[in-house]
Amino acid sequence: MSDLDKYRLAFDVSPMPLLLVSADGVIRLTNAGLDELFGYPVGALIGQPVEVLVPEDVRAIHPDLRGAYMRVPTKRGMGRGRDLTGVTRTGGRIALELGLDPVEIDGATWAMVAAVDIRARKAQDERLRLTLDASASAMITVDGEGRIIAVNRATCLLFGYEPDELVGQTIEMLVPDDQRRVHPVYRASFHGQNRARPMGLGGKLYCRHRSGRAIPVEIALNPVSSPDGWVVVATVIDLTERDAHEREITEKADALAEMNTELSHFAYSASHDLKAPLATVAGLLDLCLEDLSAGNGAEARENIAAAVETVQRAARKVEAILSIARAGRSPLAPETFAVEQDMRAIWADLTAGTGDVPRLDFDLDGAGMVTAERQTLGVILENLASNAIRYADPAKPDRWVRLRARSDADGLKLSFADNGLGIPAAAQPFVFQMFKRLDDRSQDGLGLSLVQKHVERMGGCIDLTSDVGVGTEFTVTLPHPSREVR
Amino acid sequence: MTDKSIPIVVVDDTGSDRYIARRRLSRHARFDPVLEVETGERFLSAFFQPPVSEQVAGRRAVILMDINMPRLDGFETIEALQDRVAADGGPDSIVILMFTSSDNPEDRRRAAELPMVKGYIVKPLDDAGVAQIVRLYDAA
Numbered sequence: 186m187s188d189l190d191k192y193r194l195a196f197d198v199s200p201m202p203l204l205l206v207s208a209d210g211v212i213r214l215t216n217a218g219l220d221e222l223f224g225y226p227v228g229a230l231i232g233q234p235v236e237v238l239v240p241e242d243v244r245a246i247h248p249d250l251r252g253a254y255m256r257v258p259t260k261r262g263m264g265r266g267r268d269l270t271g272v273t274r275t276g277g278r279i280a281l282e283l284g285l286d287p288v289e290i291d292g293a294t295w296a297m298v299a300a301v302d303i304r305a306r307k308a309q310d311e312r313l314r315l316t317l318d319a320s321a322s323a324m325i326t327v328d329g330e331g332r333i334i335a336v337n338r339a340t341c342l343l344f345g346y347e348p349d350e351l352v353g354q355t356i357e358m359l360v361p362d363d364q365r366r367v368h369p370v371y372r373a374s375f376h377g378q379n380r381a382r383p384m385g386l387g388g389k390l391y392c393r394h395r396s397g398r399a400i401p402v403e404i405a406l407n408p409v410s411s412p413d414g415w416v417v418v419a420t421v422i423d424l425t426e427r428d429a430h431e432r433e434i435t436e437k438a439d440a441l442a443e444m445n446t447e448l449s450h451f452a453y454s455a456s457h458d459l460k461a462p463l464a465t466v467a468g469l470l471d472l473c474l475e476d477l478s479a480g481n482g483a484e485a486r487e488n489i490a491a492a493v494e495t496v497q498r499a500a501r502k503v504e505a506i507l508s509i510a511r512a513g514r515s516p517l518a519p520e521t522f523a524v525e526q527d528m529r530a531i532w533a534d535l536t537a538g539t540g541d542v543p544r545l546d547f548d549l550d551g552a553g554m555v556t557a558e559r560q561t562l563g564v565i566l567e568n569l570a571s572n573a574i575r576y577a578d579p580a581k582p583d584r585w586v587r588l589r590a591r592s593d594a595d596g597l598k599l600s601f602a603d604n605g606l607g608i609p610a611a612a613q614p615f616v617f618q619m620f621k622r623l624d625d626r627s628q629d630g631l632g633l634s635l636v637q638k639h640v641e642r643m644g645g646c647i648d649l650t651s652d653v654g655v656g657t658e659f660t661v662t663l664p665h666p667s668r669e670v671r
Numbered sequence: 672m673t674d675k676s677i678p679i680v681v682v683d684d685t686g687s688d689r690y691i692a693r694r695r696l697s698r699h700a701r702f703d704p705v706l707e708v709e710t711g712e713r714f715l716s717a718f719f720q721p722p723v724s725e726q727v728a729g730r731r732a733v734i735l736m737d738i739n740m741p742r743l744d745g746f747e748t749i750e751a752l753q754d755r756v757a758a759d760g761g762p763d764s765i766v767i768l769m770f771t772s773s774d775n776p777e778d779r780r781r782a783a784e785l786p787m788v789k790g791y792i793v794k795p796l797d798d799a800g801v802a803q804i805v806r807l808y809d810a811a
Contacts, residue, residue: 464772468795622741
């Protein structure tokens with residue numbers, strides 16, 4: 186029995202597709218499994234060059250590869266064999282794993298090729314890859330030496346690398362610069378334990394993006410026993426958005442806390458400023474009762490008059506507080522009007538019956554036409570003018586108040602200046618605070634609060650510059666009013 | 672109770688409140704005629720000059736101090752007074768009582784923190800309030 190006959194016998198009973206190739210690349214023997222795998226009738230491949238089973242793109246160089254193998258024939262076992270592609274009779278491509286064995290056939294060295302159809306395994310690998318790529322979390326598989334074995338798509342997106350830029354590198358390329366030196370120590374100790382755990386022990390954890398930017402992350406480490414030994418799968422969750430969200434919540438909480446402070450400040454002030462007149466009135470009326478019992482009608486009348494005055498002042502204060510509350514909403518339709526005319530009317534009302542008032546000057550561009558909520562602007566100007574009159578400097582022979590108005594592309598800028606007493610620097614931060622009275626000349630301590638509330642509601646701002654002995658200037662900047670009125 | 676009369680200063684920017692205090696206190700035998708001051712600042716200068724300084728010299732005076740006043744409020748006035756007494760010395764002893772319509776816990780807390788403040792009198796001042804002032808004065 187020749188060697189070939191012995192192999193033929195073995196081939197026929199093997200379930201694995203097998204073929205024998207002689208040194209010249211001619212197929213000498215196949216079994217039914219191989220014929221079937223490549224779609225040939227039984228025995229049809231015998232006598233053909235082995236290249237008929239090789240894809241076109243490598244067919245030209247295949248004889249050289251084959252020749253090289255035959256010069257130094259070694260056994261190449263399955264599993265360690267290479268994944269290759271074979272071509273069927275009809276031109277279909279099939280993924281194969283091949284094992285090569287040099288065999289002695291009647292004095293010559295031939296190659297025995299075992300082929301395994303790995304299409305099913307390839308498809309499964311592909312399904313696994315697709316699944317991992319669909320994960321929103323970055324997953325990185327690292328071997329015992331810290332070398333990256335595999336990454337999913339989310340990893341590439343998160344770190345800004347292509348897969349082949351990562352695979353084969355050490356994991357330290359994704360570790361922030363300041364941690365790079367110590368990281369291998371942590372890594373080695375983790376590999377020694379092989380117990381799943383989150384990384385970072387509760388502290389803030391960062392990875393390094395390709396650009397060098399630090400990415401806030403959460404990382405879970407899972408040791409996995411693979412055919413290549415223990416590997417670690419690190420699941421990395423990007424916390425950038427969560428951190429931004431947390432910051433946003435903190436900012437909102439701060440804004441609320443600020444509002445709350447403002448509210449308790451208001452409640453505190455109200456407990457003084459609204460309760461005080463009631464206590465005064467109660468005290469006065471109580472004395473009135475005594476005066477009336479004692480038959481002292483004159484004293485009682487005076488006390489009643491004082492009580493009435495206190496009540497009227499308190500009513501005005503309540504009205505002022507309500508207008509501040511109302512100033513927070515209900516915008517009015519803007520009008521275009523001559524600001525000088527309105528200012529003169531306000532000035533006349535404020536100074537009616539008083540002799541020695543400052544001179545009212547104007548510095549207006551063009552015809553002094555402005556577009557704004559006319560009534561609101563009136564309230565603002567009235568309060569500023571009223572302050573300027575009360576805080577005029579009696580020591581100055583020439584006392585003046587000047588309204589300047591400028592309209593441009595950005596909006597309207599009004600400045601209300603005087604050469605009055607000026608506001609001490611220490612008091613300036615408080616002038617807009619509700620109920621804050623600067624001194625005896627102050628009224629209810631609400632005027633500038635109302636002005637500021639109106640200005641802010643219209644989307645503008647109010648600034649103050651003042652020097653004691655020189656004067657005060659309030660500057661109101663208003664954007665162009667929107668035509669929409671809610 | 673001793674018969675020694677008590678010098679008393681009311682610091683309050685509201686005229687009617689000073690009037691009420693004056694009337695209530697004048698009916699009580701223990702008190703000297705009430706000295707009135709309209710603001711904290713005026714109090715700080717008046718306290719160290721005649722006639723106030725003369726009247727309180729060598730005696731323990733009561734100061735009824737309003738809280739809510741323009742410029743220096745009652746607390747700020749007392750702090751300034753403490754600083755001044757610490758620096759230059761001053762009247763031997765004074766009994767400061769906060770005098771306010773506010774029953775606000777925040778104000779009571781601040782009052783309790785000031786060592787010179789010995790009590791808290793809620794407006795309007797009536798006979799019970801006057802009796803309380805005398806009690807606090809005798810206890811201080």
